[in-house]
Amino acid sequence: MEVTNDNGCSWINDLIPRTNIQSLQSNEDCEWLIIGAGYTGLSAARKLGQLNPNQKIILVDAQLAGEGASSRNSGYLVDTTLNDGFTSNKELNNYKKKADIYNLGINTIKRFINEYQVDCEWNECGKYFASSKKEDEKILINFSDTLSKLGFEHNLLFNNELSKKLGTSFYNVALHTMGGVLLHPGKLVRAMIDVLPSNVCLYENSVLLNWGKQKDIIYCNFKNAKINTKKIIFATNGFLKSLGIKSNYNFPITLTASMTRSLTEEEFKSIGQPKEWGVLPVKPMGATIRMTKDRRILIRNTAEVHNPLKMSKEDLDKRSINQKIGIKKRFPQLPNDIIQSSWSGIVSRTRNSSQIFEKIDNNIFAVGCYNGSGIGVGTLFGEQIAIKASNNNTKEIEVIENRNKPTLLPPQPFLNLGVKTRLIYERFRAKSDL
């Protein structure tokens, strides 16, 4: 299994490269092993380090820590999402359960950045759910009804008002929600690496090949060495299935995104000098598009079942061309060649969009599957699984465990066929807003 990524992600390239990188070279024994060093694994390690200061904790990643999806996302810390299905009261209840988890996620990140004084370009500007299609107003009015029932501050906007805010006349209707935050995902995850407690030992570029359990010891085989541990947390998100974790409940999806260089003063004036904003699509497969504080435009408009997980340069270039078209449709006055980087990232999904947060066997824990909410929920779940695995309880764990549980997936080849067909159908429905 290959877990390496392309090295063309602007969020990563904005940061000073790290130097203190160690990979696993000799056999180790430990109390705690965490596999995966994204928001989830880093948060689990931080919390375990605080709870168990005298125990040996090892955190391992197949690539450089934080350089998986946690540095490759669009940077929306969400309070609400649109594409979850909610019309009856029962669904309203389910929606509330999800929103409660998102809210805990936002609070967890707020606490983290306040405690460690993290600069991650935090902007509480909310976000827009926007569409170029006037008829999508109906969907947004329904959504507005749900948000009103749950007490979320929001407002509907139309053509001219929207163009002034976004600097593009592409969108006809949007719903703005106030509670979401935009941030720099790479800076956030880097801060989580920098503050790892001293009893956490981080090994990078070290792929877990296979693992098993013998009596009370969990043994893990890596290329150059093995680790024996008493307890383990799997925090590999898009790679849970390939490690055999809850494999009947989750599957990987590959996303791609592109980011432009900063617009020049003149280019920025030509689009009306909008403040930083973030747009999410009304139809699930439409484009996520964001104007950053430093005037770069980010676009993500693909989600697919891609095998192998790592995307070739040729495949990525094809997606990048579509992203260039997506930017051009919205900002025809900007030059053609302003995309600075394109990248892919792997996330994990479940059938009913519910998350995994579980003890899967004695001393074995797994977390993941956050869909588009992994910044907040991954950080929350990482901390809380560490608390659960240390045999403690919190009110956050009660809220998390009260969520709907992931439902069983159909067997292969029906799974891949079903997911591919659904994605193609959703892409067709959203084609005007790609």
Ligand SMILES: Cc1cc2nc3c(=O)[nH]c(=O)nc-3n(C[C@H](O)[C@H](O)[C@H](O)COP(=O)(O)OP(=O)(O)OC[C@H]3O[C@@H](n4cnc5c(N)ncnc54)[C@H](O)[C@@H]3O)c2cc1C
């Ligand atoms: C393009 C894109 C846009 C997104 N936009 C948003 C957004 O705006 N807001 C939001 O909240 N979420 C968004 N997401 C999702 C979000 O990035 C993820 O949910 C989040 O990063 C999950 O964090 P994690 O730590 O669980 O997983 P990851 O960051 O994926 O970390 C898992 C780690 O496990 C490692 N690993 C895997 N297999 C092994 C192995 N065998 N051995 C050792 N290590 C292994 C990987 O190298 C990786 O570093 C987006 C994702 C993508 C790709």
